[in-house]
Amino acid sequence: TQLLEQSPQFLSIQEGENLTVYCNSSSVFSSLQWYRQEPGEGPVLLVTVVTGGEVKKLKRLTFQFGDARKDSSLHITAAQPGDTGLYLCAGGTNAGKSTFGDGTTLTVKP
């Protein structure tokens, strides 16, 4: 079983602060995705990264895939209350299955 460990598990910050959450594994993944989930809803895709060392930016969110394709990070600049939610990383393999991390619960206080 390929495991994805996310850290921190919980994060509570003030509006305007920056933050980084991490997704780490001892396994290599062919792709890595980040999802955001709001209470009572299913996860929604934020980004997919496929190349080692790849960096993608989505407005105030910056995603990075590690060179060895075993880890990833999500950095949020100037967090807003609307960023509050559960952030999940998911690793994909050529075998056709995906593995989800346990998530980081982010709370941004006004």
Next chain:
Amino acid sequence: NAGVTQTPKFQVLKTGQSMTLQCAQDMNHNSMYWYRQDPGMGLRLIYYSASEGTTDKGEVPNGYNVSRLNKREFSLRLESAAPSQTSVYFCASRLPHRGLNTEAFFGQGTRLTVV
């Protein structure tokens, strides 16, 4: 745009009862998945179907069965519900299957309580 539709949204069962969770997608996706999500945990794969007519076990298949009825529909059945199956269940679909570079679309979930 309906996307992925799950029914029911909420369900309370007594231990030993059976039920079927329904899932339908209108995006013509080949692959469909059933996950469960417990408090403080991510999504754990129960079963998946790479294409119509095929199903495979995921991480936590015990106590569940699935049916890929056609390309649109993928159902999850609990034959004899147990309190350990209290969870939120999500159905998802994506296209295509291999490589997993594509977006998974999730339903809104079924909140199941077994008493």
